Amino acid sequence: MELLLAPEDKKKIESGIREKYAKVAAGPEGLFKYPTGRAGLEALSYDPEILKTLPSSVLDSFCGVGNPFSLGPLNPGDAVLDIGSGGGLDSLVAARMVGPGGKVVGLDLSPEMVTRANENLRQTDFANVVFQEFSGEDLLFEDGSFDVVLSNGVFNLIPGKGRMLQEACRVLKPGGRLLIADQILTGTLTKSTPERIDSWFR
Amino acid sequence: MDFLALMKEAGFGGAEMAGDTGFNSSAVTKGTMFRAKKGIGEKAMSVEDGLKKYREFFEMAYADGALDRKMKHLVALGASLGAGCEP
Numbered sequence A: 001m002e003l004l005l006a007p008e009d010k011k012k013i014e015s016g017i018r019e020k021y022a023k024v025a026a027g028p029e030g031l032f033k034y035p036t037g038r039a040g041l042e043a044l045s046y047d048p049e050i051l052k053t054l055p056s057s058v059l060d061s062f063c064g065v066g067n068p069f070s071l072g073p074l075n076p077g078d079a080v081l082d083i084g085s086g087g088g089l090d091s092l093v094a095a096r097m098v099g100p101g102g103k104v105v106g107l108d109l110s111p112e113m114v115t116r117a118n119e120n121l122r123q124t125d126f127a128n129v130v131f132q133e134f135s136g137e138d139l140l141f142e143d144g145s146f147d148v149v150l151s152n153g154v155f156n157l158i159p160g161k162g163r164m165l166q167e168a169c170r171v172l173k174p175g176g177r178l179l180i181a182d183q184i185l186t187g188t189l190t191k192s193t194p195e196r197i198d199s200w201f202r
Numbered sequence B: 001m002d003f004l005a006l007m008k009e010a011g012f013g014g015a016e017m018a019g020d021t022g023f024n025s026s027a028v029t030k031g032t033m034f035r036a037k038k039g040i041g042e043k044a045m046s047v048e049d050g051l052k053k054y055r056e057f058f059e060m061a062y063a064d065g066a067l068d069r070k071m072k073h074l075v076a077l078g079a080s081l082g083a084g085c086e087p
């Protein structure tokens, strides 16, 4: 699973991801094989009371593949990192759960996604959420900065899964939790890299 | 190597799959939940790290302070002889 990739190949994958997600940032509708936006959130049983408090444009931009909060609620005051935060839905749900005493950082490789997340954030009154543009493979945070690291539909896109997991572990406090929703292989992928990235789309 | 093994190698403990989500992005993949914790079953300290920590402790204990280093060593010698230890 951990592929050894030449730096050029890694760049190719990353630029492929950036290109695809520049489109998704405008709206994921019709670009995935599973329901996105509000329909996806309802099917995954996100807490309707929390969804009600968020602007509809953030609900629309959801394209996750699971509900990380189904693994247990976050605690008030928690510091949370959302790797591959996309339009920022999970980050904002997390912000609601941790309250004003907590904080949330969402990061994403795609500049368009970060812009979309910031637009979504501006429609809320959260003062403790930031979205930043960088890769989950190099986390610019001190050791032990977070209580929870979550990630929704991102790891399978990443060539350096092991590296990203090590980074996630490093920035977690001892006893901190990792909550992931992702895709795992049930068959064989024989396709080339661009097709692999494409396999996320119809 | 599978994802759970990668999680363990990265230093996570209690790594487990926690069910399918029903959201599949292609015919050959399926949505799955994972969870793990930092700190349970973390990688054990290496022998070198252990020795280094012991040396740090030893140096700190014998550093010149209210008693100087030589005096501390003599006290330790007396104490270990008194306790019947091999100094």
Ligand SMILES: C[S@@+](CC[C@H](N)C(=O)[O-])C[C@H]1O[C@@H](n2cnc3c(N)ncnc32)[C@H](O)[C@@H]1O
Binding pocket: A017, A021, A061, A062, A063, A064, A065, A083, A084, A085, A086, A087, A088, A089, A090, A107, A108, A109, A110, A113, A134, A135, A136, A137, A151, A152, A153, A154, A157, A158
């Ligand atoms: C399927 S979307 C999920 C977005 C969001 N988590 C959600 O649930 O709506 C995957 C996201 O991962 C981002 N991504 C891919 N590789 C990344 C990397 N190395 N570091 C950070 N983000 C990455 C993509 O830009 C995209 O926004």
